[in-house]
Structures are given as structure tokens and as C-alpha cells.
Amino acid sequence: MKASSGFDEALRQCWENEKRTLEDHVRHSMGPKTLHEIRRSLRRKIRIFLFVGRIGRLTPASQKNLAWMKKTYRALGPWRENDVIAREWGRLLRTLPEVKTCSVLSGPGVPEGRKKRLRRKRMLIGVLERIVRCPFPVCQNDALRKTAASVFLARLQAFFSDKDKKLERLAQRWVRLDAGERHRLRKIVRVLHESWALVRDLSPAIPDGDWDRLLSKLDRCLGRVHDRDVRLGKLCRKKRFSRKKGWRRALLSGWSAGRANEQFQEIGHLLKLYLALSRPWKPEVEGVFILPDGFSPTT
DSSP: OBOOHHHHHHHHHHHHHHHHHHHHHTSSOOSHHHHHHHHHHHHHHHHHHHHHHTTSOBOHHHHHHHHHHHHHHHHTHHHHHHHHHHHHHHHHHHHOGGGGGOTTTOSOSSOOOHHHHHHHHHHHHHHHHHHHHOOOOOBGGGHHHHSBHHHHHHHHHHHHHHHHHHHHHHHTTGGGOOHHHHHHHHHHHHHHHHHHHHHHHHOTTSOOOHHHHHHHHHHHHHHHHIIIIIIHHHHHTSGGGSOGGGHHHHHHHHHHHHHHHHHHHHHHHHHHHHHHSOOTTSTTSTTTSOOTTSOOTTO
């Protein structure tokens, strides 16, 4: 059985839906939420590129577009970090209102001038226009339409199995992970979560299960740890927060560690649940992993 036109059309529909969602979201704003949504959209589109790339070699034009998306996603990272730092500083001020009255500690988190805001807006508009123009990825020799659905499923299951094994190894020693390993765990969780979300978009017959809901919770919790621990820790090392005997640095470091610690126990519990769950993409899970043409490993 071929990887039918139904599957090909479903993947293209995911691509178009992502484009429309992004256009609707940024129609009236170019603020922090827009930047976050653009980076999320880039991740989703990169995932579609990689899905198509598992069928056959991408054309040179598609490889070039994929390289641009990866480069742009990385380039937007520092802007996102500044948004998170400013947001976390605002939360700290709301949590500890007395800070505002202390001359040593008061002040904005990340000052941003008018010129910088305008440059940011122009940059986001340019990125958005390029994303909207970017065509659907194409395989050489039209491999997407010619590949058997069973071959695609085998490759997709191998992809999920590889990521799942890496997650399990990190999860089993969660309490001993350093900041870099926690961030690597977060990236694996996000890849699994967003890839499975794409599979569910391809096949509406897949039910909403505990596995993907658990991945969603893990992604959020690990993101909070990253925001409050790594990014706020980076803020503490900036010179403007290290003046006057390091009062701001001490305050931010302690507050950040306390906030991140709230998530550690919850993440440990979620990882234990994850290890105990069955995986919906495995061949023995009957009738769950179904492509739009009706093919599944058990049919």
C-alpha cells in the first residue's frame, strides 16, 4: 500500500493550518507572544520537513528552506530569552512588592528603547513574511507519494523509539541531572510531544491518551525550570544586576532557585508515570497508529 495521496494531502493540510494559525495570531501584535508563536511555528514546520525527509532526500530548494528555518529559530532565541527575563522580573516584583521601594533593588528587568522595539518589529515582520512564503517540503523523485505506508510507519516508529530510549535514560537519573542535561531532557520531551501532535493531526482517529497529555505536562514543567533557573540565572550574571554588593543577584538567584525547586518534585513524579505508561506508537498497540488511508501496523 502506498503512502497515499490521503496521507500526502493530510501532511500538506497540517502545513497550511499552521500557516493560517500563525497569520491569525500575529495580525494585531508584534509583542512577546508573537515571537513565541513564531518560534513555535518554526519548530512545527521543521518537524514537517523532517517527517518528509524520513521518506526521501529533500530537494536542494527544500534543504535550503529547512536550513533557513533552523538558523532563524536559533537567532530568535536571545530575543525570547530577554522576553522571559523581563516577564520573570515582573513576577518577582509582584511576588515581592517591597522590592519596588528599595533603591538598591528597584528598576526594570530588561530596558528596551524605542529604536530596539522598532528593529524587533521589522525583524519579526520579515521573518513572518518569509515563513508564509515558504513552500511545502518536496522529496526528490516524488518519494512522498511513492513510498509504501508500511515503510513510513516503520521509519516513524524507529524515530519515536530512539527518542523514547534517550528520554528513559535521562528520566532514570533525574535527581542527578545538571542544568545542561535537564535542558537536553526538555528538548527530547518537546520533540516527542510536538511530533506526536503532528501524527495526531495526520490521523484524527488517534484518541487523546495519557501519553501525550503527560508529555504536555512535562514540557510545561521543564520549561518553567529552564525559564526560572537557567534564564534567570543568566540575568543574574549581567553587570547591571551585580552592582552594590550583588543585592539583586542574591535576590534573583534565591528566588529563581526556590521557584524552580517547586517543579522538581512534580517533574520526578511525572517521569515515573511516563516510564510506566505504554507507548501508543508501538506496533502492539492495536488500532491506534492509523494513517489517513486507513493503514495501521495491525491491519
